[in-house]
Amino acid sequence: xxxxxxxxxxxxxxxxxxxxxxxxxxxxxxxxxxxxxxxxxxxxxxxxxxxxxxxxxxxxxxxxxxxxxxxxxxxxxxxxxxxxxxxxxxxxxxxxxxxxxxxxxxxxxxxxxxxxxxxxxxxxxxxxxxxxxxxxxxxxxxxxxxxxxxxxxxxxxxxxxxxxxxxxxxxxxxxxxxxxxxxxxxxxxxxxxxxxxxxxxxxxxxxxxxxxxxxxxxxxxxxxxxxxxxxxxxxxxxxxxxxxxxxxxxxxxxxxxxxxxxxxxxxxxxxxxxxxxxxxxxxxxxxxxxxxxxxxxxxxxxxxxxxxxxxxxxxxxx
Numbered sequence: 508x509x510x511x512x513x514x515x516x517x518x519x520x521x522x523x524x525x526x527x528x529x530x531x532x533x534x535x536x537x538x539x540x541x542x543x544x545x546x547x548x549x550x551x552x553x554x555x556x557x558x559x560x561x562x563x564x565x566x567x568x569x570x571x572x573x574x575x576x577x578x579x580x581x582x583x584x585x586x587x588x589x590x591x592x593x594x595x596x597x598x599x600x601x602x603x604x605x606x607x608x609x610x611x612x613x614x615x616x617x618x619x620x621x622x623x624x625x626x627x628x629x630x631x632x633x634x635x636x637x638x639x640x641x642x643x644x645x646x647x648x649x650x651x652x653x654x655x656x657x658x659x660x661x662x663x664x665x666x667x668x669x670x671x672x673x674x675x676x677x678x679x680x681x682x683x684x685x686x687x688x689x690x691x692x693x694x695x696x697x698x699x700x701x702x703x704x705x706x707x708x709x710x711x712x713x714x715x716x717x718x719x720x721x722x723x724x725x726x727x728x729x730x731x732x733x734x735x736x737x738x739x740x741x742x743x744x745x746x747x748x749x750x751x752x753x754x755x756x757x758x759x760x761x762x763x764x765x766x767x768x769x770x771x772x773x774x775x776x777x778x779x780x781x782x783x784x785x786x787x788x789x790x791x792x793x794x795x796x797x798x799x800x801x802x803x804x805x806x807x808x809x810x811x812x813x814x815x816x817x818x819x820x821x822x823x824x825x
Contacts, residue, residue, distance in 0.1 A: 513527070515527075516536070517532055517533075518535050519689060520621075520625075521676055522687075525544045527546055527547055528601070530617070531723065533732065535732075535733070543597055544597065544599070547601050548601065550602065552591070556581045557581065560574075571585070584714075586606035587606050587607040588602060589604070592624050593627075596623070596624040597628070601620075610692075610710070610721045613690070613692075614673075614692070614694070614721050617674070617690050619775070631787055631790045632773065633774055634673065635671070635741075636672045637669070637671045637672075638659055638663075638667050639667060639730055641823075644670050644738045644739060645738075645819070646675055646742070648741060649743060649744030649772065653745070654744060654807060656694050656695055657695065657699050659693060660693060660699065660700070660703040661813070663703070664704065665816060671687075672689065673774075674774055676689075678735070683798075684797065686738045694722070695720060700722055703812070709722070740823060741800045742757070743772070745804045746804060746807070747804040747805060747807075753806060754806075755803075755804075755811070755814050756804045756805070757801050757819070759801050760801060762796065766795040768802075769794050770787060803818075803819070
């Protein structure tokens, strides 16, 4: 890791991160223990981890996860990067491979990889895109490809700042939840980015298997990383039925259906230990009890997004 590497401190997802590699967002100053420390490690360290996990170096499987004897976790995305997460979730050691861009490295690190570390610390997260409307957080949940980021970009287009894209970290305070900001970036396909954010958009590819871009956001498009916002509503994105093909439909879910919908949209489907599943169910139950959870269906075409935006804004004030 070299003695000349400079360690920087950042605030993301409501926690302090110390990193030897630059992260998106402003640096913070002041003392205090980091919730997570991000380090770089040599090839030999990861070779040892692969041997302990019984993973062949030539294995080409796209994603690989293995638990190690000391309680740490090994993660690898073939040709891009690999990570070691300490047993307590407070240290992530990273290694970029030749096929990775720094933008893709940051995105996987601060999304999928970080979710493993947070789970080790007992912190559950949701798979969501969040925006801030009138001082409150609004979260869009749904399967990959359902348009969470596109809808978030439609709100960006109208001047509403992005809270997070992909990983949503919440904290329960009494009978309410607060949401914390993630990195200042959004992931969009080029044609969607151009339509919603304009020609100025510039991004880096996520990986060689998709044309989706990682697009950095500037001042005014995001919120201060040291803020937290009360969670006002959760919208579960669903495809329209044949009778709703031309309409935007918002319906409040019953507590039971809200619980099921939130459970399906928690982040990280890899870790299924009993204690993790228990926390997952508790979070979904508490959200269903204390936050309005609604289904949102609309035609999947860019020209309908302004109508969806208006419907959400109207729903929030009723």
